[in-house]
Amino acid sequence: MSSSPPAAVIVLAAGEGTRMKSAKPKVLHDICGRSLLGHVVTACRELTPDELVVVVGHGREAVEAHLRETDPGARIAVQHEQRGTAHAVRAGLEALVKAPAVGTVLVTCGDIPMQTPETLAALALAHATQGNAVTVLTVEVPDATGYGRVLRDGEGAVTEIVEHKDASPAQLAVREVSSGVFAFDGALLAHALTRVTTDNAQGEEYLPDVLAILRDEGHRVGALLAADHLELAGINNRVQLATARRALNDRLLERAMLAGVTVVDPATTWVDAGVTFERDAVVHPGTQLLGATHVAEGAEVGPHCRLADTEVGAGAQVVNTVADGARIGAGAKVGPFAYLRPGTVLGTGAKAGTFVETKNASIGEGTKVPHLSYVGDATIGDHTNIGAASVFVNYDGEAKHHTTVGSHCKTGSDNMFVAPVSIGDGAYTAAGSVITKDVPPGSLAVARGQQRNIDGWVARKRPGSAAARAAEAALAAAERPEDEA
Numbered sequence: 001m002s003s004s005p006p007a008a009v010i011v012l013a014a015g016e017g018t019r020m021k022s023a024k025p026k027v028l029h030d031i032c033g034r035s036l037l038g039h040v041v042t043a044c045r046e047l048t049p050d051e052l053v054v055v056v057g058h059g060r061e062a063v064e065a066h067l068r069e070t071d072p073g074a075r076i077a078v079q080h081e082q083r084g085t086a087h088a089v090r091a092g093l094e095a096l097v098k099a100p101a102v103g104t105v106l107v108t109c110g111d112i113p114m115q116t117p118e119t120l121a122a123l124a125l126a127h128a129t130q131g132n133a134v135t136v137l138t139v140e141v142p143d144a145t146g147y148g149r150v151l152r153d154g155e156g157a158v159t160e161i162v163e164h165k166d167a168s169p170a171q172l173a174v175r176e177v178s179s180g181v182f183a184f185d186g187a188l189l190a191h192a193l194t195r196v197t198t199d200n201a202q203g204e205e206y207l208p209d210v211l212a213i214l215r216d217e218g219h220r221v222g223a224l225l226a227a228d229h230l231e232l233a234g235i236n237n238r239v240q241l242a243t244a245r246r247a248l249n250d251r252l253l254e255r256a257m258l259a260g261v262t263v264v265d266p267a268t269t270w271v272d273a274g275v276t277f278e279r280d281a282v283v284h285p286g287t288q289l290l291g292a293t294h295v296a297e298g299a300e301v302g303p304h305c306r307l308a309d310t311e312v313g314a315g316a317q318v319v320n321t322v323a324d325g326a327r328i329g330a331g332a333k334v335g336p337f338a339y340l341r342p343g344t345v346l347g348t349g350a351k352a353g354t355f356v357e358t359k360n361a362s363i364g365e366g367t368k369v370p371h372l373s374y375v376g377d378a379t380i381g382d383h384t385n386i387g388a389a390s391v392f393v394n395y396d397g398e399a400k401h402h403t404t405v406g407s408h409c410k411t412g413s414d415n416m417f418v419a420p421v422s423i424g425d426g427a428y429t430a431a432g433s434v435i436t437k438d439v440p441p442g443s444l445a446v447a448r449g450q451q452r453n454i455d456g457w458v459a460r461k462r463p464g465s466a467a468a469r470a471a472e473a474a475l476a477a478a479e480r481p482e483d484e485a
Contacts, residue, residue, distance in 0.1 A: 006124050007103025007186055009049040010092035013037050013110030014057025014079040019237040025059030026235065027110040028066055031245040032252065033272025033290060036235055037063070039113035039248075041071050042273075044106070046117035047124065051075060053092045054110065057082050084204030085180075086196040093190055104128060105186040107207065111235045114248055115181065119226055126224045127183035133219035134189070134211055136161065137181040139229040146236070147177035148208055150223065158221045161208030166201050176225070178208060179232035188214055248273075261295075264302075278314070296330070310340070313348070326358075329365070347382065361392075364407065376400075377419065381407030387431065388413045406441065 017026025027037035034042065037054070044052055052071075056063045057079040067074050077095035079088045089107055104124055108115065119137070127135035136158060138150050148161040149171050161178045162171050192210040200206060215221045226232055230247050233240065252273060253266045260279030263269050271289045281295040284302030291309035295301055298315045310323040313330035321335040325342035328334060332346045336354055343360035346352060350363045353370040361375045364382035369375055373386055377394040380386070384405055392403050393416050401419035405411070409423055412431035423429065424441030433447040458468050 004128070005048045005050060006106045006183075007049070007098075008051045008053065008092075008096055009044045009047065009106045009108065010077075010089055011037070011040055011044065011052070011054045011108055011110050012085060012088050012092075012180075013063060014055050014082055014088050015111070016058040016082070017111070017236065020241075021238070025063055028059070028062060029235070029241055031113055031241065032248050032270075033274050034113075035066060035070075036113045037066065037110040038070050039273070040108060040110050040115065041067075041074060043115055043117045043120060044108065045071070047106070047120055049106070050103075051096050051098070053077050053095045055079050055088045055092045055095075057088075084198070084202075085207035086193055086205035086209065089189070089207055090193045090205075093186075093193070103186050105184045105189055107182045107184065109180045109234060112180065112232055113235065113244055114231045114233065114251070115179075116231060119231060120181070123181065123183050123224050126222065130222050131220060132183070132222040133185050133214045135183040135222040135224055136208075136211065137179045137183075137226055137232065138176050138223045139179050139226045139232050140175050141177055141229045141233075142175075144172070144175055144177050148180075149174040150176045150178055152176075152223075157215075158211060158223050159215065160212045163200070163202075163206060163208070179226065180234065181232065182207070184210070188219060269302075281312075305335075378403040378405065378417075380405040381409070381425065383407055384409040385411070387411050387415055387429075390415045390417070393418045 013027045015026060020026050020029065028035045053075045054067055055077045060078060064076055067076060075095050077091045079091045104127055106120060106124060123135060123137050141147065146164050148163050149167050150161055151159050151171065153159050189210065192213040195213050196205045196209050198205055211221050233244060235241050235244055249270055250266065252271050253263050253269060256277050257263055261277045262282045264283065265285035268285045269283055269287050272291055274292045275289045276294045278297040280298045282300040286304040287302035288306045290307065293307045293310045295312045296314040299312045301307065301312060301318045304320045305318055307323045309325045311327045312318055313328055313332060315330055316328050316332045318328060319335035321338045321340065323340035326340035326344040328346045329348040329350055331349045333351045334340065338352045339357040340352060341359035344358040345362045347363060347365035347367065349366045351368040351370060352358055355372045356369050357374045359376040361378045363369065363380045364384065366383040367380050369386040371388045373388065373390040375392050377400050378392045384407060390411060394400050394403065403417045403419040403421055405423040406425035406427065408426050411429045412433060414432045415429050416434040418434065418436045421435055422438045424439055426442045427439045428444045429435055429439065430444065430446040430448065433445060435445055435447055439445040458471050462468050
């Protein structure tokens, strides 16, 4: 990072983004778990600026609400009319608590999600050490369409930045372009903004005109060429959004792999920026890890999992599972085809198996819910086994109720636990039971109707059917003497 924090960072986020073809403001579109604006603000915050201002305009209410949720410390400036980038920066300066008479002001754009704090810090450092009035961050791109071209003199100094729509054919051939990110001397920026005109094809106030103004006044204009043009690619349409998502995902996976995580197939693995790993975690193909998901040491996730805001304990195995807001204990096993809903807590060595759904459920150490069951609004103790096809009946049509199952219990298959109900430690329940009353510790609960067989029912009610013919043959075989059989 730079040796001293910038006096201010101004993030331009007022544009409409018409090419996104969306009712949502462009800067609120999401990649890798954050909005475009969220990625930018997060990177800027790592520079610890004295003040951070976001200039809003189009979709102002939605953008402001997003900022209050994600970065309530950011100051908000309103560009009531979108009259160009210089006009937006002026609005940002006016929102500062202190006028930046001394110090560096960084200006960046809210639609450049892959910019890194390291690059921003390098720009601020180059600006300070070179004594520039303004330093522009530039990149060389294969296709410069839509970008402002950086023009230099014979000594390599920046003379001006010409917007694409105002550039001549010769200028359009230039591949070095402005990233839209600048470092300014704060006082000189404020002065130069008063001299910016609207003498251009769009009748707007362009921020790059500040460079020519300051250069004409004898001040030094420098540039820092960034190493990777993808890092500073702006997002203007859904194609660019997808390209940036792929590139940012690759960056996140590379960081994880270099830190000791095995990602079996990066091409089919997607992670959010807030996902964290410990060493020797393994991620199998077709897996999405979202939000604040954490995968601990030696845990294996996938194939084909989608985990959001979920903790996976050390050595746990999670296969073909959807989980949201769950905590999976060390050594636990989940799936295949499990659904862990918010509030699920699996203890150490617990199991939620095939076609099991849980919600707001605490499942104790070593306890198993192996298959075909729903556990909702429940607390289950340690080393208990829940039989197949069990349902915790938690909703009476008006309110949810809780079920408690103790430790070392064995519940039979096809049980219904009608909450509120409690099963004591060491109790058993018979298969096919509907449990509506508390079961004392060590008891066996049997709650099912008496079986009654009605002889000859198929022959009378389904005569001539395949079932009737099969039954007739079986009865005839049973009546034949043993030596004839």
